[in-house]
Amino acid sequence: MAATYESTRDRGLTRLLETVRALPEGERPWCAGVALAAGTASGPLAEECSGWAVRYAAYDERTDRGVELPRERWVPVRSDTVFDLASLTKLCTTIVALRAVERGLIALDGPVAGYAPECTAAAEHGITVRQLLTHTSGLIPELPLYEYGEDGRERALARLAAEPPATPPGTARRYSDLNFLLLQRVLERSAGQPLDRLVREAVTGPLGMADTRFNPPASWRPRTAATEDQRRPWGKLDREMLRGVVHDENAWALGGVAGHAGLFSTAADLAALCRALLTGGGPVLSPESTELMLTAPGLGFEVDQPWFMGELAGRGAAGHTGFTGTSLVVDRARGAYLVLLATTVHPRRRPGDSTPRAEAATALARALR
Numbered sequence: 001m002a003a004t005y006e007s008t009r010d011r012g013l014t015r016l017l018e019t020v021r022a023l024p025e026g027e028r029p030w031c032a033g034v035a036l037a038a039g040t041a042s043g044p045l046a047e048e049c050s051g052w053a054v055r056y057a058a059y060d061e062r063t064d065r066g067v068e069l070p071r072e073r074w075v076p077v078r079s080d081t082v083f084d085l086a087s088l089t090k091l092c093t094t095i096v097a098l099r100a101v102e103r104g105l106i107a108l109d110g111p112v113a114g115y116a117p118e119c120t121a122a123a124e125h126g127i128t129v130r131q132l133l134t135h136t137s138g139l140i141p142e143l144p145l146y147e148y149g150e151d152g153r154e155r156a157l158a159r160l161a162a163e164p165p166a167t168p169p170g171t172a173r174r175y176s177d178l179n180f181l182l183l184q185r186v187l188e189r190s191a192g193q194p195l196d197r198l199v200r201e202a203v204t205g206p207l208g209m210a211d212t213r214f215n216p217p218a219s220w221r222p223r224t225a226a227t228e229d230q231r232r233p234w235g236k237l238d239r240e241m242l243r244g245v246v247h248d249e250n251a252w253a254l255g256g257v258a259g260h261a262g263l264f265s266t267a268a269d270l271a272a273l274c275r276a277l278l279t280g281g282g283p284v285l286s287p288e289s290t291e292l293m294l295t296a297p298g299l300g301f302e303v304d305q306p307w308f309m310g311e312l313a314g315r316g317a318a319g320h321t322g323f324t325g326t327s328l329v330v331d332r333a334r335g336a337y338l339v340l341l342a343t344t345v346h347p348r349r350r351p352g353d354s355t356p357r358a359e360a361a362t363a364l365a366r367a368l369r
Contacts, residue, residue: 012367024051031342033077037267041278049077053225056347066347083341086322089263094300098289105190116185132179133299138165139178146249177260184259212265215256228345274337294318308354310362
């Protein structure tokens with residue numbers, strides 16, 4: 001029986017690696033490059049790097065093709081490649097929020113305006129911290145805060161604070177970046193510290209995630225994956241090929257530190273976070289907070305979503321995706337995790353397709369049967 005189990009697991013992990021290796025291949029690959037980390041609470045099961053962290057200099061709208069750099073300037077994805085996490089940032093913001101709850105700084109059902117009085121629309125409509133974390137505040141998905149530019153942070157925050165919900169809070173779920181921008185205000189006001197410091201103290205520091213931070217320094221650039229040639233009309237800003245600068249336009253306008261996006265990290269660092277969650281949250285959260293965060297409907301985390309979790313979904317798996325091509329799944333029922341960091345927006349964004357994420361997750365699920 002043991003031999004049969006091992007052969008089944010090995011075949012499944014081989015299929016997982018084959019799936020990931022194929023992602024940057026073909027005439028129109030799903031991504032330019034990808035890093036995989038899969039494992040259990042006790043350690044890694046599979047790790048893989050494939051494709052290119054940097055391949056294109058620009059995007060040519062006329063040919064609908066990337067303009068490739070000279071071959072000698074292509075940069076392969078390696079184990080220490082740093083990716084723009086996009087919305088995986090929300091997971092760290094969530095952990096900071098639950099740490100604040102544990103310390104008595106905020107309450108899940110406390111009113112947003114009780115901690116951040118400048119949030120006038122939240123005050124008028126009685127939006128709570130829990131509604132931000134569960135995307136039930138009624139707020140629309142996003143606002144064009146980037147239109148205020150790099151020097152318009154205060155005006156952008158005033159616009160955010162005055163934005164009313166489109167539906168009554170607590171009546172429906174609508175995914176919104178605005179929830180985590182408001183949550184950032186709550187956390188910074190209640191703790192008296194900026195979000196980047198809170199994430200460092202609550203998450204990355206305790207877990208030794210030395211390759212995870214907002215606004216990565218110039219010294220990281222040689223190992224940072226490029227994202228997008230972000231010019232109009234396909235982009236919202238006229239920025240050329242981005243590398244080491246946050247892709248999300250609103251996070252950029254807010255100085256690179258935002259509750260919904262802005263973190264950069266490696267697959268290995270995120271694997272460390274996953275292992276902590278699989279073992280009850282220590283040293284970042286109590287087991288009770290971890291249970292609350294990862295159990296349906298989830299706080300910050302999405303629970304049992306087959307569209308990106310494949311066959312890992314269905315038994316309480318929790319995770320998230322990011323616009324740049326990132327995803328993370330923690331499956332406590334199987335005691336396993338899957339981190340997939342890819343560059344699906346290099347050289348430019350295209351309609352979202354999470355099929356490869358689901359296929360990778362399914363391969364892992366079958367390996368663990």
